[in-house]
Amino acid sequence: MITGKCLKCHGKINHHENLVYVKCVECGVREKAQITCQEGHYYCNACASKKVLNRLYEVFPTLDGQNPSDISEKLFIECGISGNSPHPLTTAAFLVAYKNLTQKITDEDVLEGISKSTQIPGGWCGYYGNCGSAVGLGVAFAIINKSTPMHDKERSIANLVTAEGLKVVAHQGGPRCCTGSVRGVLEVGIKLAKEYLGVEFPQKNIDLKRCWQSKHNHDCKKKRCAYYGDKEAI
Numbered sequence: 001m002i003t004g005k006c007l008k009c010h011g012k013i014n015h016h017e018n019l020v021y022v023k024c025v026e027c028g029v030r031e032k033a034q035i036t037c038q039e040g041h042y043y044c045n046a047c048a049s050k051k052v053l054n055r056l057y058e059v060f061p062t063l064d065g066q067n068p069s070d071i072s073e074k075l076f077i078e079c080g081i082s083g084n085s086p087h088p089l090t091t092a093a094f095l096v097a098y099k100n101l102t103q104k105i106t107d108e109d110v111l112e113g114i115s116k117s118t119q120i121p122g123g124w125c126g127y128y129g130n131c132g133s134a135v136g137l138g139v140a141f142a143i144i145n146k147s148t149p150m151h152d153k154e155r156s157i158a159n160l161v162t163a164e165g166l167k168v169v170a171h172q173g174g175p176r177c178c179t180g181s182v183r184g185v186l187e188v189g190i191k192l193a194k195e196y197l198g199v200e201f202p203q204k205n206i207d208l209k210r211c212w213q214s215k216h217n218h219d220c221k222k223k224r225c226a227y228y229g230d231k232e233a234i
């Protein structure tokens with residue numbers, strides 16, 4: 001739903017100002033939510049991102065890149081975007097790059113990060129002031145540093161990187177573009193990795209200034225976006 005179309009009828013998505021009673025068209029769960037399509041179709045978080053997540057689980061162990069931005073673009077293209085999938089995608093991209101570069105974490109750790117970030121609902125940015133990609137970066141640092149609520153420095157670092165990611169998303173302006181948020185947040189993560197993880201990722205190969213996502217996003221900010229360009233990169 002996150003690219004602006006309903007998974008069932010391809011209709012436009014409504015972002016309601018208040019919570020409404022809904023029933024997931026796939027699994028039937030009843031709950032309150034703020035995002036439906038114009039026909040009233042609703043997908044719960046799990047059902048909205050299921051297909052993309054299944055693909056993410058298949059694809060991430062096969063990637064050998066060492067730059068989080070390169071990996072995230074590959075994951076977007078290979079797995080798609082749906083529901084809250086940009087949140088676990090952010091975590092996966094950062095952790096896979098870190099794993100490939102340092103060999104200090106395993107696929108199991110990446111899976112743990114994806115699992116945690118799938119719990120961050122869609123629309124968190126506008127409704128809760130807490131972009132899920134920025135939180136997803138905090139999750140990645142928490143996994144790497146094995147942070148718990150009882151830790152000192154590790155807990156501070158996880159919160160600091162989330163905060164810096166949120167600042168970038170705030171300065172990008174709206175309406176939301178999940179691809180843009182993931183890009184901005186990961187660029188922050190790459191910078192902060194030097195200071196907080198002692199890791200320098202290699203330069204990215206992809207040219208983020210030539211966005212492939214623009215034509216798929218009806219709400220694209222175009223020239224207001226740092227990643228907007230006239231030609232496609234991929």
Ligand SMILES: [Zn+2]
Pocket residue numbers: 006007008009010011037038039040041
């Ligand atoms: Zn619909």
Ligand SMILES: [Zn+2]
Pocket residue numbers: 024025026027028029043044045046047048
């Ligand atoms: Zn459901």
